[in-house]
Amino acid sequence: MxxxxxxxxxxxxxxxxxxNAVDVGADHGYLAIYLKKSGIAKNVIACDINELPLKNAYCNAQKYNADIQLCLSDGLEKIDPSFAETIIIAGMGAEVICGIIDRAKWLKAKDKTLILQPMNSPEYLREYLATNGFLITAEQAVEDGGKLYTVITAKYDGRVITDTLFYYKGLLSNKSDTDRLFLQKQLRRLESWLFDIENLPSKQDEYTKLEYIVRSLKQFLEEI
Ligand SMILES: C[S@@+](CC[C@H](N)C(=O)[O-])C[C@H]1O[C@@H](n2cnc3c(N)ncnc32)[C@H](O)[C@@H]1O
Structure with a gap:
């Protein structure tokens, strides 16, 4: 296995x-193969925009004797909406992930589950989800190979959330060590950003907003 x-x-x-799961940007296909072989997913499509990753996924599927489908597709363009129940988009930048979701309007349905793992700017992804009617139902940070990631589960429910602090915090918990480490890393990034714009007159509105976020995140992390 x-x-x-x-x-x-x-x-x-x-x-x-x-x-039924679709792994968008499946690359090597390991996740798709695991989902099928473990029985977690009933059927799996591994899709990728590039041919080489799909060839690698094909070879790996042969090697592990995994019955998965492969699809050359830009995002979800070539995916049949009636097949896809779980849509995974992992290991890409937040903007790319949002673009893929935005182009697939059929994701705005209550029977679709999105599992998203952005490589940067999680606040950008959370804001996109929250202002487009997608509810974040679960979130968990993970440490892997000395790096920290966040894994977000979301479902469409039509409600819009306009809470800036939520965009930066998501559902990460101040009780979990890994979630705390992830938030502390975000905090350091925001503090360095604050430092950079502190004396720029044109950025004072942004400074005020970020300063509130930084203060609130610190408070949240001190709350236990
Ligand atoms: C860094 S790899 C991540 C692989 C895997 N999802 C993971 O998390 O380990 C990104 C993959 O996404 C693919 N990709 C990038 N943009 C894409 C798009 N618009 N549609 C489908 N695949 C895409 C790339 O070809 C590459 O194989």
């Missing part, structure tokens, strides 16, 4: 059991 990295393992464990 294939052994997943800690990051991919958390993603796999977020997949609703027995669902």
């Amino acid at each position: 294939i052994t997943l990295s800690k990051r991919l393992d958390v993603i796999a464990r977020s997949v609703p059991f027995g669902s």
Whole structure:
């Protein structure tokens, strides 16, 4: 059986059991193969915008004798909406992930589960989700190979959330060591950003907003 990295393992464990899954940007195909072989997913499509990753996924599927489908597709363009119940988009920048979701309007349905793992700017992704009617139902940070990631589960419910602090915090908990480490890393990034714009007159509105976020995040982390 294939052994997943800690990051991919958390993603796999977020997949609703027995669902039909699409792994967008499947690359090597390890996650797709694991989901099928473990029985977590009923059927799996591994899709990628590039041919080489799909060839690698094909070879790996042969090697592990995994019955998965492969699809050359930019985002979800070539995916049949009636097949896809769980949609995984991992290991890409937040803007790319939002673009893929935005182009697939059929994701705005209550029977679709999104599992997203951005490589940067999680606040950008959370804001996109929250202001486009997607509810974040679960979130968990994971440490893997000395790096920290966050894995977000979301579902469309139509409600819009306009809470700036939520965009920066999501559902990360101040009781979990890994979630705290992730938030502390975000905090350091924001503090350095604050420092950079502190004396720029044109950035004073942004400074005030960020200063509030930094203060609130610090308070949240001190709350236990
Ligand atoms: C860094 S890899 C991440 C692989 C895997 N999802 C993971 O998390 O380990 C990114 C993959 O996404 C693919 N990709 C990038 N943009 C894409 C798009 N718009 N649609 C489908 N695949 C895309 C790339 O070809 C690459 O194989």
